[in-house]
Amino acid sequence: MANALVNVPPRARRGEIIxxxxxxxxxxxxxxxxxxxxxxxxxxxxxxxxCTYNGTEIFRAELHPAIAANPFFVFxxxxxxxxxxxxxxxxxxxxxxxxxxxxxxx
Amino acid sequence: xxxxxxxxxxxxxxxxxxxxxxxxTVAPADATPAAMEDAVRKxxxxxxxxxxxxxxxxxxxxxxxxxVPLTVSxxxxxxxxxxxxxVHVFTELNPQPDVVSFRFGPRAGHARVSTRIRLANTQTVxxxxxxxxxxxxxxxxxxxxxxxxxxxxx
Numbered sequence: 001m002a003n004a005l006v007n008v009p010p011r012a013r014r015g016e017i018i019x020x021x022x023x024x025x026x027x028x029x030x031x032x033x034x035x036x037x038x039x040x041x042x043x044x045x046x047x048x049x050x051c052t053y054n055g056t057e058i059f060r061a062e063l064h065p066a067i068a069a070n071p072f073f074v075f076x077x078x079x080x081x082x083x084x085x086x087x088x089x090x091x092x093x094x095x096x097x098x099x100x101x102x103x104x105x106x
Numbered sequence: 107x108x109x110x111x112x113x114x115x116x117x118x119x120x121x122x123x124x125x126x127x128x129x130x131t132v133a134p135a136d137a138t139p140a141a142m143e144d145a146v147r148k149x150x151x152x153x154x155x156x157x158x159x160x161x162x163x164x165x166x167x168x169x170x171x172x173x174v175p176l177t178v179s180x181x182x183x184x185x186x187x188x189x190x191x192x193v194h195v196f197t198e199l200n201p202q203p204d205v206v207s208f209r210f211g212p213r214a215g216h217a218r219v220s221t222r223i224r225l226a227n228t229q230t231v232x233x234x235x236x237x238x239x240x241x242x243x244x245x246x247x248x249x250x251x252x253x254x255x256x257x258x259x260x
Contacts, residue, residue: 017215030224032201058213066197066205066224068173068255074220078213 006087008101012079020051020059023072024089024097030065046071046091054083063091079105142196145203146234149194150242155234160193160245162233171225171255178208179218180235180243190217192236199227224255 007021024046031043043065051059058077071089087099146155163177180190189212195205208219217235225231228250235243 030201053213056213058210060209061219061221062207062209064202064204064206066200066202068222068224072220072222074177075208075210076215076218078215080213 004087004089004097004099006085006099006101008085008103010102011104011106014079014081014105016079017076018079018103019074019076020085021072021074022049022051022087022099023070025070026089026091026095028063028065028067028069028071032065044092044095046089046095048088048090049073050088051075051077052086052088053077054081079103081105139198142198142203142232145196146194146232149207149234149236153240153242155242155244157244159243160233160235162231162245162247164231164247164249166248167250167252168225169252171227171251171253173222174225174249174251175220176223176231177218177220178233178235178245179216180237182217182237184212184214184216186212187238189238190214190235191238193217193219194234194236195223196232196234197223197225197229198232199229200224201226205231225249225251226254227251 003025005023009018012018026046027044029041029044033041035041045065046063049061049063050057059075061073063071082103082105085101085103089097159181161179164174168174178193178195180193182188182190193208196203197205205223206221210217230246230248232244232246
């Protein structure tokens with residue numbers, strides 16, 4: 001199964017801009033490659049990544065085959081309140097993975 | 107005499123073989139700058155795209171096209187009335203011009219995203235920022251790729 005890694009600072013001051021890093025293991029097969037027998041390898045990519053902060057969407061990425069294997073994203077958000085950041089990746093062949101991280105804002 | 111003709115026949119066969127090889131390697135369909143133009147039009151519609159405000163950071167020389175670090179940022183106060191809605195990244199010569207679209211809002215704090223992309227060729231990468239007032243801004247960066255992505259065998 002997919003192995004996701006997220007890095008969210010555990011504590012932040014209210015109003016502070018925090019940096020979030022996410023990494024997930026996935027081959028991101030482009031669909032343009034051929035096997036050694038010459039048969040095309042079907043596309044298998046993550047198409048969508050969404051991050052929500054206490055239920056509100058704060059970041060979304062629509063992926064195409066040109067994203068490198070093991071998609072990695074660094075983005076930021078304003079720490080507004082304590083709660084959870086939820087991360088979701090969805091893609092081809094019913095791929096779905098979720099991860100979450102807690103943050104304390106004071 | 108006989109040896110010479112056989113050598114010639116061999117060279118001709120070898121040349122034919124090389125020619126065949128070249129035809130095979132050229133086969134994959136590449137997106138062209140025109141295809142990128144179309145992909146950009148699909149996103150911006152009839153709006154004008156101005157240069158500036160967007161900063162696209164890519165290494166000028168990449169040894170491995172399979173993973174090229176990319177950072178894109180847009181100058182913006184990121185307040186509810188004036189923020190960046192989306193950033194789209196396109197390439198000229200990958201098999202498909204679209205790379206990624208990021209969507210965010212004023213809660214992002216600043217409009218800055220990093221990721222890793224694939225590049226099939228030495229080419230120009232373009233990022234387009236979509237602002238909340240409906241304007242579009244762009245930046246381009248040229249990257250020299252020594253090992254191309256996408257087209258190698260598994």
